[in-house]
Amino acid sequence: MYGKKASELVKEFANSEPGQLSAFNNDLFSQVLEECNGHLLHLQSLLSKMQEDGPDDQTSKNADHFGALMHHLSIVRNKRCLMAYVYNRAEVIQHLGWTIERVLPEEIEEKLSNPEKDYFKNHSATLQSYMSELDLDLAVDMVPPKDPYIKVRVLEEIGNVVLSDQIANLACHAILFLRRTDAEQYISQGLMEELSS
């Protein structure tokens, strides 16, 4: 059936959990494009046949017309599916720029296609330059803190880091008090966890 592969592609996106990415399905994507080309060939041959037949043979002309229409509709449908696939993935990638800044972890990066990698790079660069222009980190928690310091546990070896108020040795398993703004990026990257008191 026409448009089957395109909807498979969309279904694959729909089945991945919201906010998560599955690997870009290059294979299926190009298969759909190929299908589009096939439809275009059919469409062109039907259109030229309609012109050859001339205006007198009305019945076969109508049949050709509807055949051409079906191919046209299939192309439009395939286009919609491809666009939706790319667009919805781009939305997720954009969101990544807000939650994990600058560097993508390897296991996510390998799921992106090359244009998507560029998109992420450019998008997060734009975000960063906007924030540095404003001199304000827009990605921080929206709720004002009760206490500027929080207690955190380091989950992975980070080493000596210059923080805004101190130079801390962030060794594995260390429990320390840090400024919320300092700790936040490490927590969202999964290198620390917040301990509720």
Added chain:
Amino acid sequence: MYGGRERERERERESELNFTLRSIFRLERLAQLGLIYIYPTGEDYKTRYLMMANYFDIDDILAEDELVPAIFREATNGVGLFDSTDDMNKVEPGSKVELPFWLARELHLRQAVTVNVPPCFNKRTREEIDADAAHVDLRNRCPYFYELGYKIAPLVGDKTIGLVLLIAFRTRYKEVLIKAHIAFEVAPKFLSLLTEEEVKLYKAAQSSATAFKKWRIGGPRFQKASVLGRKRKAIQ
């Protein structure tokens, strides 16, 4: 007296039309600028307006992929999709086929095929919904039950479909919300009865319930970005 009321109604209708036209012009201007997409289908402007908003919507795309029964009214050349044994690549008028909705709608509007009511709105389903809507397995019949019903009703001109949808949704909505708010673990059997729309409702209700609980008890504000968390788990 009679003439006055008539005139008033006329004026009302006119102002309504004016409003619609104005918003349509605005939309078309936006489309020219490339900010929105107007899906070129539907005869009246209202259906057009509704359609373009969902152009990238995954659920809308999948809902239109549902098969509906249709009968060809015209012969069609150059399409060999329904009967592969036919090497003429031709569909004869009168042949019965199942078409995906996106194809069936366009062909129906151009009077090439006649769309019939899909089996998920048959008499048996209606009787079951009348009896106990909350426990009908709608997912098995059509995972996009409401969306498909809403799209197909104007095509087949069946006014009772809307009523069926309303009754089914009203009863099931209540059931879904109660289950989501009270029980934190429901039987998976219950979830397997729900359509896509209802599953979304269920998840939304559940997440609001957990958010409320978290707010009341308190706890850490910061968490690892959810994108990262899942991936790590998968690798381990």
